[in-house]
Amino acid sequence: MTTVLIMGASSGIGLATTSLALQRGHSVVAFARSAGRIQAQHDKLRTFVGDARKSDDVRRAISGADVVVQALGVPANARMLTGPIDLFSAATATLLPLMKEAGVRRLLSVTGFGAGESRSAINSLQRLGFDLVFGRAYADKDIQEQWIIQSGLDWTIVRPGVLTNGRGTGRYRILTRPQDWRNGLISRLDVSDFIVRQLTEDAYLHQAPVLVN
DSSP: OOEEEEETTTSHHHHHHHHHHHHTTOEEEEEETTGGGOOOOOTTEEEEEOOTTOHHHHHHHHTTOSEEEEOOOOOSSTHHHHOOOOHHHHHHHHHHHHHHHHTOOEEEEEOOTTSGGGGGGSOHHHHHHHHHHHHHHHHHHHHHHHHHHTSOSEEEEEEEOEEEOOOOOSOOEEEOSGGGOOOOEEEHHHHHHHHHHHTSOOTTTTOOOEEEO
């Protein structure tokens, strides 16, 4: 089993991944500004309150980790429409050199369908609405992805479709070919299943699959 640092562990995909990784025997450092709210109790869980953009916080949290999972998010509020948003790029700029400093090579980073090259799979009509609501956040995720791809680390970028709070099915689709990319629903539990499987596998090393049901 492995020790995983999960950044953004207090909610959403990060919290689901924390729970599933513990269930499957991994040790977890659950990192978030609101990590103190995590109610799970487990002998392999350590919570760490910190800011993903602050080097001192990340340096302390990453010590002893084998893998890092980035599952950062911003609140869905008016700021997404007015910006600016730089959490994803700023946190990645902080993380990458510290991973190299600590000798941690494996990185799993959650962005989303529409980030990076997957934007080409959104048709022009849908793109208008997408850009209006998510444009600022995804412009920052584009930068995040570029830096990860250029990092020289053993990375996998995870691009889920529209997230739901549904049950985990284990029957989601992993779309690696650009011609197959499409949007669709997927539960946070299924995204976390994919992430936890990759903690000890390298089938999608240096790839950025889209995940949908």
